[in-house]
Amino acid sequence: MTEREITLSVNGTEHDLTVEPRTLLVTALREDLGYTGANVGCETARCGACTVRVDGEAIKSCMRFAIQSDGAEIETVEGLAENGDLAPLQEQFQENHGLQCGFCTPGMLMTADTYLKDADDPSREEIREAIEGNLCRCTGYHNIVDAIEATLEQREASHE
Amino acid sequence: MSESDQPTDNRGFGDPIERDEDVPLLTGEATYTDDIQLRGTAHLAIRRSDHAHARILEVDTSAAEAMDDVVAVYTGADVEDSGVPNTIPTAWMLPGLVTPQYRMLAVDKVRHEGDGIAAVVAETPQAARDALEAIDVEYEVLEHVTDPVESVERDVPPVHEEAEDNVAFDFELGDADAVDEAFADADQVASVDLRQPRLIPNAMEPRTALADWDVATEKLRLWMTSQNPHLHRMLLSAGTLGIPENKIQVIAPEVGGGFGSKIYHYPDEAVTAWCSMQLGRPVKWKASRMEGYVTDCHGRDHTTSAEIAVDDDGTVRGIRVETHAGLGAQLSQFATATPSYLYATILSGEYAIPAIYCRVIGAFTNTTPVDAYRGAGRSEGIYVIERLMDVAARELEMDPAELRRTNLVPPDEFPYETAAAVVYDSGEYERAMDKALEHVGYDDHRERQAELREEGRYLGIGVANFVESAGLSPSGLAGDLGAQAGGWESSIVRFDSTGTVTVLVGTADQGQGHRTTFAQIAAEELGVDVDDIDVVEGDTDQIPQGLGTYGSRSASVGGGAIARGAREVREKAREIAAHQLEASVDDIEFDDGEFHVAGAPDRSYHIQEIAAEAYLGHDLPEEMDPGLEATNFYDPENFTFPFGTHVAVVEVDPETGGIDLERYVAVDDCGEIINPMIVEGQVHGGIAQGIGAALYEGAAYDDDGHLLTRRMDEYAVPHSTYVPDFETDYTVTPSPHNPIGVKGVGESATIAAAPTVVSAVVDALEPFDVDHLDMPITPETVWQAMGGGE
Numbered sequence: 027m028t029e030r031e032i033t034l035s036v037n038g039t040e041h042d043l044t045v046e047p048r049t050l051l052v053t054a055l056r057e058d059l060g061y062t063g064a065n066v067g068c069e070t071a072r073c074g075a076c077t078v079r080v081d082g083e084a085i086k087s088c089m090r091f092a093i094q095s096d097g098a099e100i101e102t103v104e105g106l107a108e109n110g111d112l113a114p115l116q117e118q119f120q121e122n123h124g125l126q127c128g129f130c131t132p133g134m135l136m137t138a139d140t141y142l143k144d145a146d147d148p149s150r151e152e153i154r155e156a157i158e159g160n161l162c163r164c165t166g167y168h169n170i171v172d173a174i175e176a177t178l179e180q181r182e183a184s185h186e
Numbered sequence: 187m188s189e190s191d192q193p194t195d196n197r198g199f200g201d202p203i204e205r206d207e208d209v210p211l212l213t214g215e216a217t218y219t220d221d222i223q224l225r226g227t228a229h230l231a232i233r234r235s236d237h238a239h240a241r242i243l244e245v246d247t248s249a250a251e252a253m254d255d256v257v258a259v260y261t262g263a264d265v266e267d268s269g270v271p272n273t274i275p276t277a278w279m280l281p282g283l284v285t286p287q288y289r290m291l292a293v294d295k296v297r298h299e300g301d302g303i304a305a306v307v308a309e310t311p312q313a314a315r316d317a318l319e320a321i322d323v324e325y326e327v328l329e330h331v332t333d334p335v336e337s338v339e340r341d342v343p344p345v346h347e348e349a350e351d352n353v354a355f356d357f358e359l360g361d362a363d364a365v366d367e368a369f370a371d372a373d374q375v376a377s378v379d380l381r382q383p384r385l386i387p388n389a390m391e392p393r394t395a396l397a398d399w400d401v402a403t404e405k406l407r408l409w410m411t412s413q414n415p416h417l418h419r420m421l422l423s424a425g426t427l428g429i430p431e432n433k434i435q436v437i438a439p440e441v442g443g444g445f446g447s448k449i450y451h452y453p454d455e456a457v458t459a460w461c462s463m464q465l466g467r468p469v470k471w472k473a474s475r476m477e478g479y480v481t482d483c484h485g486r487d488h489t490t491s492a493e494i495a496v497d498d499d500g501t502v503r504g505i506r507v508e509t510h511a512g513l514g515a516q517l518s519q520f521a522t523a524t525p526s527y528l529y530a531t532i533l534s535g536e537y538a539i540p541a542i543y544c545r546v547i548g549a550f551t552n553t554t555p556v557d558a559y560r561g562a563g564r565s566e567g568i569y570v571i572e573r574l575m576d577v578a579a580r581e582l583e584m585d586p587a588e589l590r591r592t593n594l595v596p597p598d599e600f601p602y603e604t605a606a607a608v609v610y611d612s613g614e615y616e617r618a619m620d621k622a623l624e625h626v627g628y629d630d631h632r633e634r635q636a637e638l639r640e641e642g643r644y645l646g647i648g649v650a651n652f653v654e655s656a657g658l659s660p661s662g663l664a665g666d667l668g669a670q671a672g673g674w675e676s677s678i679v680r681f682d683s684t685g686t687v688t689v690l691v692g693t694a695d696q697g698q699g700h701r702t703t704f705a706q707i708a709a710e711e712l713g714v715d716v717d718d719i720d721v722v723e724g725d726t727d728q729i730p731q732g733l734g735t736y737g738s739r740s741a742s743v744g745g746g747a748i749a750r751g752a753r754e755v756r757e758k759a760r761e762i763a764a765h766q767l768e769a770s771v772d773d774i775e776f777d778d779g780e781f782h783v784a785g786a787p788d789r790s791y792h793i794q795e796i797a798a799e800a801y802l803g804h805d806l807p808e809e810m811d812p813g814l815e816a817t818n819f820y821d822p823e824n825f826t827f828p829f830g831t832h833v834a835v836v837e838v839d840p841e842t843g844g845i846d847l848e849r850y851v852a853v854d855d856c857g858e859i860i861n862p863m864i865v866e867g868q869v870h871g872g873i874a875q876g877i878g879a880a881l882y883e884g885a886a887y888d889d890d891g892h893l894l895t896r897r898m899d900e901y902a903v904p905h906s907t908y909v910p911d912f913e914t915d916y917t918v919t920p921s922p923h924n925p926i927g928v929k930g931v932g933e934s935a936t937i938a939a940a941p942t943v944v945s946a947v948v949d950a951l952e953p954f955d956v957d958h959l960d961m962p963i964t965p966e967t968v969w970q971a972m973g974g975g976e
Contacts, residue, residue: 048312062221063214065442067390068475072898075390103214116212120204123867127697128211129218129390129442154906161898163390163443164697165867166874167906 032096036061037105045092052076054092055102063103063132067161074160077133078102084140086133086159103132106139115139115177124173126164134160138174145178199710199926202863205702206716207695216440219394219409220472227396228257230458230471231314233304233321234480235296238330238552238891239343242296242323245304250320255313258465259321260305262291265460274451274516275425277417278523279668280355280548286346288516290426290453290460296325297345297515298552299892300480302453307461307469330552330891334512335489337549345515345550352550354513355522359530360543360606365495368504368541372495376581378573381960382488382566383884384512386895387559388903389696391442392473393482395455397462405433406463410455412438412724413448413694414734417671419726421451421519427459438724444696445560445875447482449736450519454481479896484885485559487512488525488566494574500584500592504541507533507570513548514555521557522548527667528563528655534604535571536615536651536829537593542605552891558736560875561936564654572650572941576948577957585632586945587623587649591616594651601922608655610827611923614855618917619651622831622853625915631835638837639953644972646836646950650941653829656738656930659822673821675743676731679708679751680815681759683801685794687712687719689751692732693744694724698932699864700740706860707745707926711752713779713793731819738930741860742826742921749925751818758814759796765807766791766799826921826929830854832873832938834946843969845881845947851913852938857921857929869914869935876939878904880947884962902962 029044036059043058055061055078064087067075071089078087079101106113112120115138125131134157141156148156153171162170210216247259265272266289274288291302304321308314331337337345337352344350369375395410406429412418415436423431441448454471462469473481489510495503511525530544575593579586594615595602602610623629628647635645658664659673678690689708693700705719712719722728735744756776763781764771767789775784782790796814799805803812835849852869859865882902886894895901902908920927940961947963948956956971 046312056221057223060223061214062217065218065391066220066472067392068898070475070897070899073390073475073903103212107213112209112212119212120208123205123863125208125211125697126699126867126871127390127443128208128216128440131211132214135212150911151907158905158907161390161903161905163388163445163875163903164871166870166872166909166912168870168909168912169867171906171911 030093032093034092034095034100035098036100037102047091047093049092050088051090051092051095052087055087061102061104065129065132067129072161073130074133074137075130077136077160079136079140084137103135106135114180115142118173118176122169122173122176124165124170130160130162134162134170142174142177150175198706198716199860202861203702203706203716205699206705207699207701218391218440218442219396219411222396222409224396224398224468227468227470228307228309228465229311229314230461230469231306231318232302232454232457233306233318235299235301235303237296237325237327238299238332239328240296240325241328242292242294242303243326244324246322247304249322250306250317253313253317253320255309256317257307257309259317260461262289262293262303265290266293270460271425271428273425274453274456275421276517276522277519277670279670280357280522280526283355283522284349285517286348290457298554300554301515302457305457305461307465332551332553332887332891334487334510334549334551337551338510338547345552349550354517354548354550357526357546357548361541362543364541365504365506365543369495369506372503373498374496374581375493376496376574376577377491377493378577378958379491380573380958382486382569383961384484384487384556385559385879385883386479386484386885386901387445387447387482389443389445389447392475392478393448393452393454394472395458396468396470397459398468399462399466401466405435406459407435407437408459409437409439411441411448412436413444413696413736415694415724415726416692416732417734418451422456422459426456435727438694441696446485446558446562446736448696449734450483450557452481475898476896479901480554480893483518483555483557484514485556485562486566487556490570492570492574494578496578496582498582500582500589502537502539502593505533505539505571505574507544509546511546511548512551512553512556514551514553516555518555518557521555523669524558524563525566529567531606531608532564532567532653532655533571534606535568536595536653538595539605553887560872561933564933565937565940568652568937569941572945573958576945580957587628590649590651591619609824610653611824611921612919613653613827613829614917614919615651615829618829618853618855619831621915621917622833622851625853625913626833626835626849626851628833642840644838644840644950644953646838646946646948648834648942648944648946648949649831650938650945651831652934652938653827654738654934654937655825656828657742657822657826658737658739659743659825661821671733674819675733675739675747676817676819677747677751678815678817679748679755681755681797681800683798685718685797687714688722689719689748690722690729691744691748692729693735693740695735698735698740698868699861703741703860703864704745704748707748708752711749712756713776738932741928742924742930743820743822745860745928746822746925747818747820750820751816754816754818755814756793759793761807761810762796762799763791822923824923826857826923828854828856828929828931828934830934830938832942834942836946836950838947838950838968840972843965843972843974845963845965845968847877847910849913850910852935853915853917854931854934855917855919856931856934858918858927859916860928865931866914868931870912872933872935873912873939874904874909876936877909877943879940880943880961880963882908882962
């Protein structure tokens with residue numbers, strides 16, 4: 027299979043790599059570049075464990091070829107913490123016990139973080155809808171919704 | 187939690203402290219098996235059967251072998267020829283059990299869709315997968331059977347020649363004569379026929395293995411998604427590969443959920459190890475999700491007829507239960523224990539039932555093997571008794587909650603020996619039930635239900651009580667019942683010379699938060715800060731022995747081993763303190779980590795200072811060895827029995843059959859609570875899986891024996907919008923069977939939630955004369971039950 031040379035910018039670092047056209051973005055991130063935060067849970071875009079952000083949009087990286095993201099700005103869970111400190115959303119996941127085995131967590135965080143950028147006083151139902159594409163088998167979601175709600179409340183409080 | 191139930195100690199035990207394990211999981215730094223890369227790793231893919239049942243006539247691997255990047259292709263015959271024992275052993279025997287050989291790769295026949303036929307090892311995962319297509323398998327297709335009743339009652343070709351009637355075992359428990367008598371004498375008899383469909387665990391992380399055979403030392407290192415690395419080591423050694431046990435290291439790094447599915451010794455991980463031994467290089471296998479659907483052990487699969495004899499005043503006289511349990515095509519590790527002892531012994535539920543009889547026919551079918559899934563056996567048993575309570579209440583025209591209350595085992599009857607051959611340790615069933623009914627506002631909902639029915643709206647209130655056997659033990663009893671392993675757990679509690687503590691324990695976390703919880707136990711016993719304690723799990727070279735995490739055993743049995751080990755360490759430290767203080771050991775008090783002479787707290791030594799002395803070894807009591815650590819093997823005196831009451835309120839829509847789960851209230855009693863935040867998390871997740879079973883989940887096979895529900899868009903793992911917010915509360919009844927009074931909570935809510943939700947939906951449909959609906963209750967089921975389309 028003809029290989030292609032592409033450039034992926036991951037969390038602000040540019041990487042040149044050579045991939046087969048069929049290489050999935052998640053495979054390139056995990057196997058070629060060592061960003062193992064995004065996990066492969068279903069390979070059919072249902073579970074969301076592989077969610078990363080591409081040019082600002084949360085996408086399931088098992089559903090996109092690496093070559094489709096040539097030149098794109100990719101953000102993974104490894105880039106959420108700042109200067110070694112957990113981001114407020116990550117802190118709230120810990121405080122509210124919004125994770126157990128943690129396998130879905132990177133994808134859940136990327137979806138929630140993207141949602142939070144534009145969320146405006148959502149109801150719990152709306153938060154549930156926002157994360158509907160990310161499956162969690164451990165928590166029953168209640169505490170994940172709590173964590174997202176708490177992040178919003180914290181953000182509002184800091185704006186007041 | 188009510189004030190009276192608040193834990194009073196504050197040394198970490200009882201506090202909702204945040205999990206120590208979270209930071210790497212939140213930042214993507216955590217290491218799961220698939221995250222590990224070893225130089226020179228080859229990749230394994232397994233060619234699997236497309237047929238439910240077929241004779242293998244020929245396997246031609248030549249085209250696959252010739253492909254680029256393919257290293258080797260092996261068949262079942264190659265494994266046989268290598269001379270390894272090649273058996274995936276059953277770990278639980280029953281009288282008369284038929285045990286056909288379960289091989290790493292099929293040789294003569296395939297017995298279910300997904301059965302492994304050939305192994306391809308290639309330089310990349312993609313190349314290995316590509317080569318699967320090039321393997322040519324010639325089959326003679328045989329008639330198959332997927333239903334556990336049909337398999338023994340219909341004339342079909344046997345799954346295994348050793349069991350011509352497809353019966354693996356025929357199990358009985360209880361007193362059939364006493365039950366006959368009770369039924370003859372009772373005022374009323376009610377019955378229910380029910381199906382508990384197959385559930386597919388769907389841990390988010392697929393099963394994965396990375397094997398590295400060291401040719402020079404002849405040692406196997408195997409990283410894998412395991413709930414019990416020591417058991418995997420033992421079974422690989424004794425049953426499958428024939429390598430000495432001390433030449434195998436099994437490591438379970440982060441494990442992304444298990445729910446039972448990662449307990450079992452599957453062929454695939456063994457094949458991964460075997461390939462590494464053949465090639466002398468690391469080999470990695472990772473199941474795709476679709477592969478997982480046809481190979482991870484399924485749960486449940488019961489077809490049951492159940493009857494209950496009851497007097498007009500509501501007194502239950504006896505129950506009679508007959509179940510056909512599907513075992514799938516092979517006997518997985520605990521496949522035989524789950525529908526026998528874990529099921530029949532819990533049929534008494536929370537109730538004083540004088541006569542119980544249960545028969546279980548374990549049936550081979552041409553399906554993926556069935557084994558323990560969250561709530562294993564207990565879930566199926568509690569479902570039966572709770573459905574019986576509802577149909578009996580209907581028969582007697584009694585409120586179902588009232589009927590339940592009438593039959594509860596009273597608190598002064600403990601320890602209580604049931605007619606189903608177990609002894610419940612402790613319980614205050616009515617207290618938990620009252621709390622749940624009060625929390626939900628039961629009486630108000632009954633009134634509202636009556637009012638709404640007048641308007642053509644259908645509210646349902648479901649109540650289920652549960653009791654659960656947790657922490658299977660002691661080892662002698664387990665052995666008497668057929669277990670091929672013990673029921674103990676081991677720990678090492680070790681002070682380091684600078685005063686920090688390392689706790690090594692044979693349980694293995696898959697998200698339950700052991701590192702935090704176990705540190706809390708040790709902190710309580712040793713009087714040191716939880717931050718000074720590190721907990722190590724999941725590596726057989728670091729932790730000498732262990733049995734792992736399943737059956738809600740970690741807190742009670744693993745935690746018990748830690749508490750006992752810590753107490754031993756503390757007593758040795760007390761002796762050193764007495765020596766330092768020049769006092770008699772009996773006069774030394776221990777308070778908040780400090781040792782001092784009774785009545786003289788001014789002069790004291792902290793246990794961490796004593797640890798330094800113990801390792802210096804300069805001035806210890808005569809004949810005392812240096813060091814401060816203890817190895818403990820804890821074999822509990824019996825199971826523990828968590829319990830509780832869950833209540834659900836639903837409204838069903840007569841137009842669409844839609845089910846709106848309006849409220850879900852859970853009151854659990856898991857004994858002493860080590861970390862309320864973690865307990866609540868376990869309850870939440872358990873409820874979601876129980877609701878999943880009641881309303882969404884269920885494996886289905888088509889007429890050709892193919893699994894229809896083989897992708898995540900075909901098998902309904904609940905999404906965030908499928909489940910409501912949960913309301914949880916607790917009572918605390920310590921277990922006397924355990925040094926720290928805990929009972930276990932990992933499975934409780936799954937056991938409780940399925941009967942609770944089914945009860946609620948059926949209750950809503952009372953005006954339509956519906957007594958029972960099988961899971962999963964879909965909108966279509968409801969719509970048809972309401973006479974939709976007529």
